[in-house]
Amino acid sequence: MNLLFIGDVVGKGGREAVRMLVPELRREFNVSFVIVNAENSAAGSGLTAGCLRDLGAAADVxxxxxxVWDQKMFEQEIVHCDNVLRPANLSKLQPGRGFGVFRNPLGGSVAVIVLQGKGFMRESAYCPFETVENILRELPAPVKTIIVDFHAEATSEKIAMGYFLDGKVxxxxxxxxxxxxxxxxxxxxGTAYLTDVGMVGGVESVLGREVGPVLQKFRTGMPGRLPVVEENIRLDGVIVSYDQHTGRATAVKNFSRIWNSAERNG
Ligand SMILES: [Fe+2]
Ligand SMILES: [Fe+2]
Known part of the structure; x- marks a missing residue:
């Protein structure tokens, strides 16, 4: 089985690149299940039910x-979005859920778990190691395919999580x-590992936002609008091949593709 995972989608251009490229990528890599991190799909900050509708069936999860809560309405919307996950190691008082078991259209099921790192992150989260240990205990035994999205800043914390979960996911x-x-x-x-998948955002950008305003903000320290780059988009993804009976990975490879709507349409 092959599964495709795509990094943080930034803004409208990112959403378009996902919509247009993922069907091709599914065919090219013979992928049966797609996971997309959509945390920046609403104008660079958070997500909305409308953005998810726009992304449509590109991803399974x-x-x-x-x-996750940057867009005001999303705390009401998330409870109606069955295939959307927020970090699991947040307060239980927060709406939404942090893991789920989903049907793989080619048979079997895929568990997806989202965790947030603690190092250098804005908000407090519970220990991701303890949280994932508890979730793994909760998952039904027949579910062998388990994919963890570790949303974190520190490379050390991410590598440590890779080794912590090696052989378990x-x-x-x-x-x-x-x-x-x-x-x-x-x-x-037998666990596939990648420190960061990347994004779906502008090639000529700072993490998906226009270079000039970001540079200005760094130089002056003044607040200002940081518009999202909507054209010449780089889509970063990773393909994992695995044995669905054991859940062990056999190969993993990341890649990037460029999307230019003008070129494709003209
Ligand atoms: Fe992001
Ligand atoms: Fe983030």
Missing amino acids: YTAGDH TAVFGTHTHVPTADARVLPG
Whole structure:
């Protein structure tokens, strides 16, 4: 079985790239299940039910991260979105859920777990290690395919999580930094690992936002609007191949694709 995971989608251009490229990627890599981190899909900050409608059936599951509540209405909307997950290690008082078991259209099921890191993150979260241990105890035994989206800043925390879950889950994929890393590999116990998948955002950008305003903000320290780049989009993803009976990964590889709506349409 092959599964595709795509990094943080930024804004309208990112959503368009996902909508247009994912059907091709499904065919090319013979993928039966797609997970997309959509935490920046609403104008760069958070997500909305409307953005999820726009992304449509591109992914089987959408994940979110530290920006999950940036859009005011989403705390009401998330409870109606069956295939959307927020970090699991947040207060139980928060709406939504942090893991789920989903049907794989080619047979069997896929468990998806989202965790937020503690190092250098804006908001407090419970210990992601303890949280994931408890979730793994809760998952029904027949569910062998388990994918973890570890939304975190610190590479050390992410690598540590990879080793912590090695042999217990199919893959640990990092998100949040928007920069793809070059360390995709299958760990000794059979878990696919990648420190960061990257993003779906502008090639000429700072993490998906226009270079000029970001540079201005760094230089002056003044607040200001940071518009999202909507054209010339780089889609970063990772493909994991795995044995659905054991849940162990056999291969993992990340890649990037460029999307230009003008070129395709003209
Ligand atoms: Fe992000
Ligand atoms: Fe994030």
